[in-house]
Amino acid sequence: MPLVSMRELLDHAAENGYGIPAFNVNNLEQVQAVMAAADEVGAPVILQASAGARKYAGESFIKHLIQAAAEAYPHIPLVMHQDHGTSPKVCEGAIALGFGSVMMDGSLLEDGKTPASFDYNVKVTRQVVEMAHKVGVTVEGELGCLGSLETGEAGEEDGIGAAGKLDHSQMLTDPEEAAEFVKATQLDALAIAIGTSHGAYKFTRKPTGDILAIGRVKEINARIPNTHLVMHGSSSVPQDLLALINQYGGKMKETYGVPIEEIQQAIKYGVRKINIDTDIRLAMTGAVRKFHAENPDKFDMREWMKPAREAAKAICKQRYLEFGCEGQGAKVKGLPLSVMAERYARGELAQLVR
Ligand SMILES: O=C(CO)COP(=O)(O)O
Ligand SMILES: O=C[C@H](O)COP(=O)(O)O
Numbered sequence: 001m002p003l004v005s006m007r008e009l010l011d012h013a014a015e016n017g018y019g020i021p022a023f024n025v026n027n028l029e030q031v032q033a034v035m036a037a038a039d040e041v042g043a044p045v046i047l048q049a050s051a052g053a054r055k056y057a058g059e060s061f062i063k064h065l066i067q068a069a070a071e072a073y074p075h076i077p078l079v080m081h082q083d084h085g086t087s088p089k090v091c092e093g094a095i096a097l098g099f100g101s102v103m104m105d106g107s108l109l110e111d112g113k114t115p116a117s118f119d120y121n122v123k124v125t126r127q128v129v130e131m132a133h134k135v136g137v138t139v140e141g142e143l144g145c146l147g148s149l150e151t152g153e154a155g156e157e158d159g160i161g162a163a164g165k166l167d168h169s170q171m172l173t174d175p176e177e178a179a180e181f182v183k184a185t186q187l188d189a190l191a192i193a194i195g196t197s198h199g200a201y202k203f204t205r206k207p208t209g210d211i212l213a214i215g216r217v218k219e220i221n222a223r224i225p226n227t228h229l230v231m232h233g234s235s236s237v238p239q240d241l242l243a244l245i246n247q248y249g250g251k252m253k254e255t256y257g258v259p260i261e262e263i264q265q266a267i268k269y270g271v272r273k274i275n276i277d278t279d280i281r282l283a284m285t286g287a288v289r290k291f292h293a294e295n296p297d298k299f300d301m302r303e304w305m306k307p308a309r310e311a312a313k314a315i316c317k318q319r320y321l322e323f324g325c326e327g328q329g330a331k332v333k334g335l336p337l338s339v340m341a342e343r344y345a346r347g348e349l350a351q352l353v354r
């Protein structure tokens, strides 16, 4: 199957009440891990590449790694999504490269750090929607800034995120604004801010409603019922992976991620795409540390990458099962983007705003 539309996948998830983890990938082993996991459980796949990934691997490598995944697993509906585009130009470049889905993150200015105004966000997102829908490409936007409701720190730990302190209103997406935003932009998917943040250090304790506002999802969904909601910063940061890393010489501080039960609740309230990068990083790091500690004489990269790939696969498989993806891949038609372009043009995919 050629690369498919993210809108089609998310529509299917909404109709059938499940959520799809979107995994960040940077290299061959991560792509292989996600695909092998999806294949074992029959899940549809969203592989996403950040600007950081495109820089790390090189654009042609990222593109061809993902295309190789489509070729190796022709029966799996696969989306190639650009994560956190910081300008319409970046999104245009990704579309030219063959991405079937792009995120225009207009919650921040082009530096990826400074919180932007609502009007700026509408302007750049609208611009990307116009360019993308013409060719059947899906658009994700973001309203509200990811950040810790505990500390007010926006946390640009991995290079994407506001710098410095934010107030609570900037870190919680307002349902009224979300409705206005969707009406003005007609985007397909909306990333919302509810207290999650990128990276491993999200919460200093297991989060409760005051620092992780899952209830917001329901309120937002009530206003924009067919816009797919996206949770960024949604790694669960498993305690056993932290313990494994530290057992083998790591020095990770105490930290908590987004509990799986909270994500499952959010899926009931309309979240369809759940972004996960950190959990794969933790799984691979733990496996590599353990391997090297136990095999100090080994130096063949294939030997230590193998357990890392296995560990990544295990966590991906677990998330597919937890979010309800099992067996759903085969039910997705996998429409060509040209057909999606016609559907957008006919107004079939217009967003409802209440
Ligand atoms: O949101 C993400 C990528 O856009 C990744 O989030 P994590 O850092 O929680 O894995
Ligand atoms: O957007 C956040 C992802 O975790 C990507 O991180 P990155 O910019 O380090 O590739």
Ligand SMILES: [Zn+2]
Pocket (backbone or CB within 6 Å): 105, 107, 108, 142, 144, 145, 146, 161
């Ligand atoms: Zn953002």
Ligand SMILES: [Zn+2]
Pocket (backbone or CB within 6 Å): 084, 198, 232, 233, 275
């Ligand atoms: Zn993100």
